Amino acid sequence: MSDLNSSNNTSLFKIPTIKYNRLFINGDFVDSVSGTTFETIDPRTGEVIARISEGAKEDIDIAVKAAREAFDSGPWPRMSGFERAKIMMKFAELIDENTEELAALDAIDAGKLYYIAKAIEIPSSANTLRYYAGAADKIHGEVLKSSGQFHAYTLMEPIGVVGHITPWNAPSSIFFVKVSPALAAGCTMVLKPAEQTPLSALFYAHLAKLAGIPNGVLNVVPGFGPTAGAAISSHMDIDVVSFTGSVEVGREIMQAAAKSNLKHVSLELGGKSPLIIFDDADVDKAAELALFGLLTNKGEVCVASSRVFVQEGIYDQVEKKLVEKAKAWIVGDPFDPKTQQGPQADRNQFEKIISYIEHGKSEGATLLTGGKAVGSQGYYIEPTIFSNVKEDMLIAKDEIFGPVMALMKFKTVEEAIKSANNTRYGLAAGIVTKNLDIANTVSRSIRAGVIWINCYLALGNDIPFGGYKMSGFGRDLGLEALHKYLQVKSVVTPIYNSPWL
Numbered sequence: 001m002s003d004l005n006s007s008n009n010t011s012l013f014k015i016p017t018i019k020y021n022r023l024f025i026n027g028d029f030v031d032s033v034s035g036t037t038f039e040t041i042d043p044r045t046g047e048v049i050a051r052i053s054e055g056a057k058e059d060i061d062i063a064v065k066a067a068r069e070a071f072d073s074g075p076w077p078r079m080s081g082f083e084r085a086k087i088m089m090k091f092a093e094l095i096d097e098n099t100e101e102l103a104a105l106d107a108i109d110a111g112k113l114y115y116i117a118k119a120i121e122i123p124s125s126a127n128t129l130r131y132y133a134g135a136a137d138k139i140h141g142e143v144l145k146s147s148g149q150f151h152a153y154t155l156m157e158p159i160g161v162v163g164h165i166t167p168w169n170a171p172s173s174i175f176f177v178k179v180s181p182a183l184a185a186g187c188t189m190v191l192k193p194a195e196q197t198p199l200s201a202l203f204y205a206h207l208a209k210l211a212g213i214p215n216g217v218l219n220v221v222p223g224f225g226p227t228a229g230a231a232i233s234s235h236m237d238i239d240v241v242s243f244t245g246s247v248e249v250g251r252e253i254m255q256a257a258a259k260s261n262l263k264h265v266s267l268e269l270g271g272k273s274p275l276i277i278f279d280d281a282d283v284d285k286a287a288e289l290a291l292f293g294l295l296t297n298k299g300e301v302c303v304a305s306s307r308v309f310v311q312e313g314i315y316d317q318v319e320k321k322l323v324e325k326a327k328a329w330i331v332g333d334p335f336d337p338k339t340q341q342g343p344q345a346d347r348n349q350f351e352k353i354i355s356y357i358e359h360g361k362s363e364g365a366t367l368l369t370g371g372k373a374v375g376s377q378g379y380y381i382e383p384t385i386f387s388n389v390k391e392d393m394l395i396a397k398d399e400i401f402g403p404v405m406a407l408m409k410f411k412t413v414e415e416a417i418k419s420a421n422n423t424r425y426g427l428a429a430g431i432v433t434k435n436l437d438i439a440n441t442v443s444r445s446i447r448a449g450v451i452w453i454n455c456y457l458a459l460g461n462d463i464p465f466g467g468y469k470m471s472g473f474g475r476d477l478g479l480e481a482l483h484k485y486l487q488v489k490s491v492v493t494p495i496y497n498s499p500w501l
Helices: 056-074 081-097 099-110 114-138 171-186 200-210 226-233 246-260 283-297 314-326 347-362 412-420 436-445 478-483
Strands: 021-023 026-031 035-040 049-053 150-158 161-165 189-190 218-220 240-243 264-268 273-276 307-311 366-369 384-387 404-409 428-432 449-452 486-494
Touching: 021 200, 026 412, 035 099, 035 161, 035 273, 056 161, 056 218, 056 226, 056 404, 081 099, 081 114, 081 171, 081 200, 081 283, 099 114, 099 171, 099 200, 114 161, 114 171, 161 171, 161 226, 171 189, 171 240, 171 314, 171 478, 189 226, 200 218, 218 240, 218 404, 218 412, 246 264, 273 283, 273 412, 283 307, 283 314, 283 404, 283 428, 307 314, 307 412, 314 384, 314 404, 347 384, 347 404, 404 412, 412 436, 428 436
Parallel strands: 161 189, 161 240, 189 218, 240 264, 273 307, 273 428, 307 404, 384 404, 428 449
Antiparallel strands: 021 026, 021 218, 035 049, 150 486, 366 384
């Protein structure tokens, strides 16, 4: 399973020079007010990649002031949608021109597979920009039929200054999931990338400047949650905050928003997504889908299929196939094209996953395969599968955010639905069956924002993404995401001597 050499120091790829490590505010790279820096770490080795300027409250204040001035007095909100779209398209072209370097930055900073980032994630990020660029000149209200002697219509206006707080598991994808619709709407923004993965965000800030996005429209301030993140959440001059991350931090953001200026909040939080495999499923394909759903991005995916329910008629076959495939899974250097799973993003996440594996063992679940670290350097973990899992065990309840599967058996459709919904989360779910009636019944019964039938992780710019219950509220992607950066204004004027109303 391991494809790590003994020293683990020699990459198969020449690591790019780190060009941007300072805050990007009002169109310039600047040091933080305090002059403080922090380390960003290569999860392949645990070694320091670079030191990054550390933004704090004072830096957020400066960035918000720039964003507010750009919104209140600058050209971006006053451009036609067509003009904004042209600049966004240029931004996307620049991403395409720098795909290899951007993919390498996410590989060394987040442990992402280089060939996946290069072939899929970075191009998809550029395409997210293009999708919303296409919507920028189609933002409009509607004419209303008033009940009185009035002419009425609505305007869709940009909400103002946006605060984005992004996570470390998908630095490029989520950067553009947040930024693209806000740009299309005509908003200005301050973005705090996760402190674990700031490198690509700062590179994107550079490309935004080259593309012609005016100064102050996009500001990128790396820093830590309790300082920079808290400053965004509580800032009196930010109109909306969009956050992807943990439930715990989501709560703090809501409290800060309520105690400050009652800013709008959009939260995409954790998940403990079920994948339900019925008796009529193809065993090999079902096992493949379950592992793909779990191990993509080393399990650091909010919709990972970490709870797998298999109907009793094929349970033994699926279990055997899962173990067989997991043991053949290649964990190794993310720059090696043979590698299927790179390192966890950082030491804290690595230790958290190992801790949950120990909980699984101590609570009485059966460890079928995996469960250990791989190699002597870096943050690599074997694909891990537990059976005989009870629904009240921590490994079945908590979001582990790693390559750990809780495998469970069920008898009836009703039992599967009940077990799938037995979670505080509601982000996604998967169903594997050839029976259309079962697919329809189960997809309408599970309380989750995305349901995949005979597929998994099927995401797209035109598919709204978000959760039920404690997985948050608000939607990323699709036109729903554009609307959360817009406000509706009603305009009414009297009509005199009209022949009709």
